[in-house]
Amino acid sequence: MHADTFDYIIVGGGTAGCVLANRLSENSKHSVLVLEAGKRDTNQWIHIPVGYFKTMHNPATDWCYNTEPDPGLNNRSVKWPRGKVLGGSSSINGLLYVRGQKEDYDDWENAGNPGWSYENMLPYFIKCEHQERGADEYHGQNGMLKVSDMRIRREVGDAFIKGAEEIGIPHNDDFNGATQEGVGYYQLTAWKGRRCSSSVGYLKPVSNRSNLKVVTKALTCRIVIDENRASAVEYEQDDRNFTVRASREVIICAGAINSPQLLMLSGVGNPDHLREFQIPVKHNLPGVGENLHDHLQIRSVYRCSVKTLNDEIRNPIYKMLIGMQYFAFRTGPMSMAASQIGIFTGSLPHINRPDIQFHFQPLSSDSPGQGVHNYSGITSSVTQLRPTSRGNLQLRSANPRDYIAIHPNYLATEEDQVITVNAMKVSRAIANSKAMSQYVEEEVLPGDQVQTDEELLDFARNIGETIYHPVGTCKMGPVSDPMAVVDSTLRVHGINGLRVVDASIMPVITSGNTNAPTFAIAEKAADMIIGKS
Numbered sequence: 001m002h003a004d005t006f007d008y009i010i011v012g013g014g015t016a017g018c019v020l021a022n023r024l025s026e027n028s029k030h031s032v033l034v035l036e037a038g039k040r041d042t043n044q045w046i047h048i049p050v051g052y053f054k055t056m057h058n059p060a061t062d063w064c065y066n067t068e069p070d071p072g073l074n075n076r077s078v079k080w081p082r083g084k085v086l087g088g089s090s091s092i093n094g095l096l097y098v099r100g101q102k103e104d105y106d107d108w109e110n111a112g113n114p115g116w117s118y119e120n121m122l123p124y125f126i127k128c129e130h131q132e133r134g135a136d137e138y139h140g141q142n143g144m145l146k147v148s149d150m151r152i153r154r155e156v157g158d159a160f161i162k163g164a165e166e167i168g169i170p171h172n173d174d175f176n177g178a179t180q181e182g183v184g185y186y187q188l189t190a191w192k193g194r195r196c197s198s199s200v201g202y203l204k205p206v207s208n209r210s211n212l213k214v215v216t217k218a219l220t221c222r223i224v225i226d227e228n229r230a231s232a233v234e235y236e237q238d239d240r241n242f243t244v245r246a247s248r249e250v251i252i253c254a255g256a257i258n259s260p261q262l263l264m265l266s267g268v269g270n271p272d273h274l275r276e277f278q279i280p281v282k283h284n285l286p287g288v289g290e291n292l293h294d295h296l297q298i299r300s301v302y303r304c305s306v307k308t309l310n311d312e313i314r315n316p317i318y319k320m321l322i323g324m325q326y327f328a329f330r331t332g333p334m335s336m337a338a339s340q341i342g343i344f345t346g347s348l349p350h351i352n353r354p355d356i357q358f359h360f361q362p363l364s365s366d367s368p369g370q371g372v373h374n375y376s377g378i379t380s381s382v383t384q385l386r387p388t389s390r391g392n393l394q395l396r397s398a399n400p401r402d403y404i405a406i407h408p409n410y411l412a413t414e415e416d417q418v419i420t421v422n423a424m425k426v427s428r429a430i431a432n433s434k435a436m437s438q439y440v441e442e443e444v445l446p447g448d449q450v451q452t453d454e455e456l457l458d459f460a461r462n463i464g465e466t467i468y469h470p471v472g473t474c475k476m477g478p479v480s481d482p483m484a485v486v487d488s489t490l491r492v493h494g495i496n497g498l499r500v501v502d503a504s505i506m507p508v509i510t511s512g513n514t515n516a517p518t519f520a521i522a523e524k525a526a527d528m529i530i531g532k533s
């Protein structure tokens with residue numbers, strides 16, 4: 001291949017970027033370059049599931065974003081981790097494998113995006129997947145994303161399941177099968193106790209392809225757009241500047257924060273905003289960086305009458321045993337995802353499509369990733385699945401190294417406030433169930449003093465944090481939608497040879513965790529790019 005011209009240049013080697021790197025380089029005639037701002041994924045904590053406690057909030061693997069003070073969170077600024085390493089956020093995430101609901105994709109299609117219905121997307125979920133339980137009409141076994149069952153159980157977790165069943169939530173062993181509704185154990189993107197990131201699943205197996213080049217520590221600064229065509233990419237590495245040319249396409253896979261920032265730096269965005277920073281306007285797309293939304297988690301913490309992981313982790317002998325268990329059998333706490341048990345249900349009894357999701361953990365801390373409490377605690381965190389509040393991203397300067405300002409605008413709409421308050425009541429109902437009251441000694445958070453709807457909402461504003469699912473900032477939509485950034489083939493409106501393929505293209509967030517949907521989006525995009533669909 002010619003040293004500085006490639007058929008395809010992929011910006012960002014994260015969840016979506018690694019999928020595309022694999023698929024686009026399948027044809028040995030196509031040269032493919034991946035530019036990743038982070039390093040190679042050699043840190044061993046990346047590959048041990050519970051290692052997210054070491055890689056999240058760690059500048060060696062995480063961009064370590066903080067939001068602007070958010071009015072919806074009583075003006076608190078919260079941490080927004082994003083993976084900065086090969087594999088991207090799939091290298092540091094909580095490993096939960098959740099596809100969302102059928103209606104999510106049908107709604108995307110109905111918003112003017114042909115080809116994105118659930119019927120269209122299911123084959124891509126199946127194509128991605130290597131399912132431990134075997135293949136069936138919803139699951140695949142030939143894919144590169146390994147999916148397996150949880151390798152840790154605790155009595156108090158099983159009581160949580162029984163408690164949920166007691167209040168009428170059905171049991172569900174497969175949130176990604178016929179129906180999402182119910183309570184049960186999550187599956188995770190891991191295999192035999194090791195994380196399966198997009199880098200491990202998709203990139204490593206093809207790293208010897210001579211037509212695929214991966215450059216790390218390469219911060220892409222700008223897409224060069226000549227006469228409405230993306231012709232080249234400028235990046236910097238070790239204080240040196242490089243330009244590489246794309247003969248077919250540039251594909252931006254930099255994630256929901258960085259993809260819109262890169263478009264803006266390249267002159268694609270709201271012209272007034274770009275002119276504030278003297279960025280020459282290449283194309284007027286006011287939707288770039290808008291439509292930002294995320295899942296906000298509200299954690300309830302309970303003090304228990306039985307020992308929880310808090311006690312195991314604080315006890316040096318147990319801690320050693322946990323390590324030995326993992327290294328001998330790859331099971332136990334070190335193999336666990338960020339949550340073990342999930343619930344998808346309605347925030348009120350008459351709601352028949354789940355609008356809230358729970359993440360249960362047999363441990364507790366002041367904030368995810370911080371040290372555990374010095375009492376026997378558990379956490380039940382709840383999130384509204386389809387928030388209607390929208391925030392945005394705004395440049396601070398034209399310097400690609402300057403972080404963009406993140407305005408999440410959580411809990412801005414009345415609908416979000418009502419659902420969040422009702423969700424917290426469901427949390428309480430489970431904790432007060434017969435099954436759980438044998439274990440729960442005290443509700444530490446929110447606490448007995450928090451009772452009225454106003455108090456619950458204020459508590460949510462004081463404690464709410466991201467559950468790490470920002471999406472929507474380069475939303476897919478038809479040209480008739482002035483806020484759409486990409487069309488249904490993920491091409492940037494008005495620019496040739498340029499696509500965005502990552503979580504930023506979701507017009508509306510999926511009803512669940514966003515990693516599995518991003519894998520499927522990238523598989524579908526690969527087919528569109530090479531002309532298979």
Ligand SMILES: Cc1cc2nc3c(=O)[nH]c(=O)nc-3n(C[C@H](O)[C@H](O)[C@H](O)COP(=O)(O)OP(=O)(O)OC[C@H]3O[C@@H](n4cnc5c(N)ncnc54)[C@H](O)[C@@H]3O)c2cc1C
Pocket residue numbers: 011012013014015016017035036037038056081082083084085086087088089090092093094095096097098218219220221253254255256258259262338467468469470501502503504513514515516518
């Ligand atoms: C801490 C955490 C926990 C999570 N837990 C879960 C979970 O349990 N289950 C789940 O389903 N989802 C989870 N998610 C969300 C999920 O991982 C993301 O939605 C998904 O990985 C997004 O994929 P992406 O391809 O859009 O972006 P990413 O995977 O973030 O990839 C973007 C890549 O682009 C690179 N990049 C950015 N800018 C540039 C630039 N200018 N030049 C070069 N490279 C650049 C980044 O370094 C990164 O590698 C979690 C996320 C985080 C951060």
